[in-house]
Amino acid sequence: MLIEMQNLTKTYGEGDQLVHATRGVNLEIVEGDFIAVVGPSGSGKTTLLNLLAGLIGPTSGTIKHRSKEIQTLSLEERTAHRLANMGFVFQDYQLLPVLTARENVELPLQMRGEPQNEIDQKTKWALEQVGLGSMMNRYPKQLSGGQQQRVAIARAVAGKPSLILADEPTANLDSKTAQDIIDLFKRLNHEYKLTFVFSTHDPRLIDQVKRVIRIKDGQTQEGKEL
């Protein structure tokens, strides 16, 4: 089991202002899963991803990553855990403008302190996977939105993490580019057994994933049917 969430609740505020972002979520994710988290705005999709990434801690319940409890780790330990085990793709790419595509992909590998020759190999592999092997020395501003998102995906997958989280990765892209990105996810999932969990509000993507987690008012329900 890769991820195991048990009775996970996250609340914000207190008293009359208390908001349940998630309520008693139980979820299991296995290696090689390809999951879309869907739901309306404010339903708790991002909170669920943040809980999975260890960016926030649950109010109650447990979350385990390969049997290791995440919620008991300190902030710095959770950051180190993300660096070693997770990749993250943002809706607005979040590439560093002062680094080239290659250097952006290198970034988490450099943070890990890997040897330079391994970094070079992994970076080259990741950029080739996303079809940007020839553009690796371009800066983000020299790339289109779709290309920037591909760089962000290369950055997320370069270290071959056990879990790749993507928060609305296609929201800023046109439908064709969005489909290209999902196709890329599918191929990486299929060929390299990389585990993807991404949030989306695009119903067209639902048929293309293995599992769909629907979330409404902080509660989850699994299934492709509405």
Place this chain on the structure above:
Amino acid sequence: MSRWLFLIKFSWRNLGRQPLRTLIMALGLCFGTGYIIFALNFSASGSKEIVNDFLAQYTGDHQLVAPGYYPDNDKKKFDPQKTLLESNFQNFDRTRYTQRITLPVFLSTPKKTQGTLLTGLVPSQELRLSNVTKALSQGRFLSDEGRNELLLGEKLARKIGVTIGGEVAGISQGLDGSTAVDLFTVVGLMNFGGGDMEEYVAFTTLASTQEFGVFPQGGFHQWVSFGTYQSKIPTAPEGTELVPWDVILPEINGSIRFIDIFTWIVAVIIVVVISLGMGNTLMITFLERQKEFYSLNVIGARSSWIAVSLAFEVLFLGIIGIGTGVLLGFLVTTLFHYYPISLKVFTGGKAIMMGGMAIIPKIRLSHYTHYYWQAPLLVFSFLSLSLILPIHRIIQRSRRAD
């Protein structure tokens, strides 16, 4: 190693994200550092020049006297009975020294009697070593052969109603206890800028003073040295006491120390102001990139990684700004070494009064090596302090998943 190189590259490039802001911050550091180096060099050079100017006119850099000549460690009092003997200084290096006698006398004319200090000196040696002749405004300087020739300050001459060629009676007590009375002829008038020196000091030859004051066996009071300011002070010969100028004139030494401390206080205030501005600008700059720091944290950047990358940015900014500031300070100091600053600019054309003498020096700036590491260190220390709050704030915010 590659991790550090990557971090350095990342931080260096971040400096170019807001080029104008980076330029303004670097210029702030540059001008601040440059000004501090210039101000410290100016202060130290000015003090040195003023003191040199002052000491070269009369006091000298240090004096050799008989033990007990300055009783009770009070350099304003002296005991005329404590004399040195020429015979004890046969092998003495006289290239920087001249003999002096200082005797309290009453100078009297039919118009008025005035108490004053009569200084006996060796004219040819004095001409060679000191700048006392610079103050000569009328008449001529003393001659070695002249007997009972007298130089008076213009103010003293007016007070007792005498001009060049006039005669003045001197009244004192000889060292043997007798009453010393003699007639002196005024050969020149001195202008010290109107201070005490012009009103209460008179000069005659050493030989005349010895005869007048009944000094036994060619005795005298002081060997006064010139031209060794702040250099190594020699050991006092046996049977003598060595008194440096800052002991003779502690108030002037105190003034110089005050100026030095004041300059440092101003320097620290400037650095604090620069640091506050710098800290504020850094805070704004970092907060503008808050989302980026959050993203870095999401992909696994530890707080230390973010903090070090920001510290490198400021380090590079500091190296550029402070480095050019050191160069600026060096160039400006060099400029005013070749084109000395006249203190008249600051005094409205008036002289500075020191120890009863008027000083109008031109300050030729010198390079004081220690300021070239002290000033940058000071600026860099405060710059580092100004970085603490922005980094702390950004680390806190980078962990916030909002």
